[in-house]
Amino acid sequence: MKEFKIIQLPPYPRGFHLITPILLDSLPPLPDSGLMYFFIQHTSAALTINENADPSVRRDLEKYIDNIVPEDFPGLEHTLEGPDDMPAHVKASFFGSSVSIPIIGGRPALGTWQGIFLCEFRNRAPGRKVVCGLL
Amino acid sequence: MKEFKIIQLPPYPRGFHLITPILLDSLPPLPDSGLMYFFIQHTSAALTINENADPSVRRDLEKYIDNIVPEDFPGLEHTLEGPDDMPAHVKASFFGSSVSIPIIGGRPALGTWQGIFLCEFRNRAPGRKVVCGLL
Amino acid sequence: MKEFKIIQLPPYPRGFHLITPILLDSLPPLPDSGLMYFFIQHTSAALTINENADPSVRRDLEKYIDNIVPEDFPGLEHTLEGPDDMPAHVKASFFGSSVSIPIIGGRPALGTWQGIFLCEFRNRAPGRKVVCGLL
Numbered sequence: 001m002k003e004f005k006i007i008q009l010p011p012y013p014r015g016f017h018l019i020t021p022i023l024l025d026s027l028p029p030l031p032d033s034g035l036m037y038f039f040i041q042h043t044s045a046a047l048t049i050n051e052n053a054d055p056s057v058r059r060d061l062e063k064y065i066d067n068i069v070p071e072d073f074p075g076l077e078h079t080l081e082g083p084d085d086m087p088a089h090v091k092a093s094f095f096g097s098s099v100s101i102p103i104i105g106g107r108p109a110l111g112t113w114q115g116i117f118l119c120e121f122r123n124r125a126p127g128r129k130v131v132c133g134l135l
Numbered sequence: 136m137k138e139f140k141i142i143q144l145p146p147y148p149r150g151f152h153l154i155t156p157i158l159l160d161s162l163p164p165l166p167d168s169g170l171m172y173f174f175i176q177h178t179s180a181a182l183t184i185n186e187n188a189d190p191s192v193r194r195d196l197e198k199y200i201d202n203i204v205p206e207d208f209p210g211l212e213h214t215l216e217g218p219d220d221m222p223a224h225v226k227a228s229f230f231g232s233s234v235s236i237p238i239i240g241g242r243p244a245l246g247t248w249q250g251i252f253l254c255e256f257r258n259r260a261p262g263r264k265v266v267c268g269l270l
Numbered sequence: 271m272k273e274f275k276i277i278q279l280p281p282y283p284r285g286f287h288l289i290t291p292i293l294l295d296s297l298p299p300l301p302d303s304g305l306m307y308f309f310i311q312h313t314s315a316a317l318t319i320n321e322n323a324d325p326s327v328r329r330d331l332e333k334y335i336d337n338i339v340p341e342d343f344p345g346l347e348h349t350l351e352g353p354d355d356m357p358a359h360v361k362a363s364f365f366g367s368s369v370s371i372p373i374i375g376g377r378p379a380l381g382t383w384q385g386i387f388l389c390e391f392r393n394r395a396p397g398r399k400v401v402c403g404l405l
Binding site (some may be wrong): 033034035048049050051054056057059061062063064065067068092094095096099100102103109110111112113114117129135 | 272273274276307310311312313339343345346347348356357359360362363364366367368380387399401403405
């Protein structure tokens with residue numbers, strides 16, 4: 001039995017944001033066993049699973065990824081929407097558009113330190129839409 | 136009810152290619168709710184979801200990724216099949232071997248700008264095999 | 271019918287390790303059609319699918335990723351657990367926390383050269399926990 005709904009997140013600033021509670025709250029009651037599934041409907045933002053405790057991890061992730069996919073890369077063609085646009089597309093594919101988390105005993109089988117991040121790669125983006133559901 | 140079939144894509148040149156219609160056409164009629172799933176059976180090519188409109192995104196993705204994973208990296212051992220081979224393996228793991236897309240109301244719940252890319256990382260590759268199905 | 275169990279891998283040294291047999295052995299008998307699913311419960315290690323034959327691919331992957339996500343990156347804040355910690359978080363999100371493999375005719379529909387890698391990004395890590403199951 002699959003059932004999906006689309007939620008709209010509030011707008012977030014550029015960076016990595018822990019949104020585990022928002023996503024979990026969007027789901028119907030968890031079955032004993034199954035899979036939670038989340039899919040972001042955008043190509044300049046992403047979802048990923050990373051450390052849920054120390055916020056410095058989220059800030060350092062941003063420093064690394066901005067260095068790996070720099071805005072001042074020479075020879076780009078897709079620049080009409082600003083210098084943050086094309087790097088955002090590259091980053092979106094590196095981090096990916098969906099995450100899934102198994103359910104065991106009616107609870108998310110996340111590791112102790114795992115949470116779900118919204119990866120916002122644009123300087124100014126509206127609230128992103130995420131498809132949330134159970135498999 | 137899961138059902139998968141393997142399709143063989145035509146050969147594509149190195150680069151990123153929008154193959155959404157080919158993949159969707161490979162599926163049986165969509166259920167009201169469910170998940171479309173695609174898995175590439177190769178380790179030097181990948182699948183990803185990115186922008187379906189402006190082809191300059193696909194060309195710029197190629198420029199970025201060739202810079203991030205360069206062919207002239209010193210000290211490589213896996214070079215027998217040519218300078219594009221080992222970088223292709225790295226890129227394949229960065230982009231990933233599978234993508235999934237939720238189905239809502241009998242239609243793919245893709246965002247307006249989302250499409251599925253074949254990421255071809257070899258200079259000369261035969262047509263790639265993709266497992267296509269519904270979950 | 272979903273059923274997951276958590277297995278604990280033995281400790282592995284930093285690097286990429288082919289663990290396909292361990293993961294397949296953890297599953298119940300495969301159905302005729304379905305999906306194998308594996309999820310790592312950590313944020314400084316990952317799972318990916320890559321070439322199962324030549325071990326030089328695994329060594330070269332390590333060289334590339336250590337160069338793309340260097341330990342001596344200036345300005346990091348999350349350094350308390352050692353210089354390999356923050357880079358491990360970045361790499362974990364690049365490679366991803368889960369992999370899935372379709373099942374066709376009761377067998378894993380892997381390509382000839384595909385296997386599952388444990389990506390161990392810490393210098394000294396205990397055995398990692400992986401959720402294994404069928405969808």
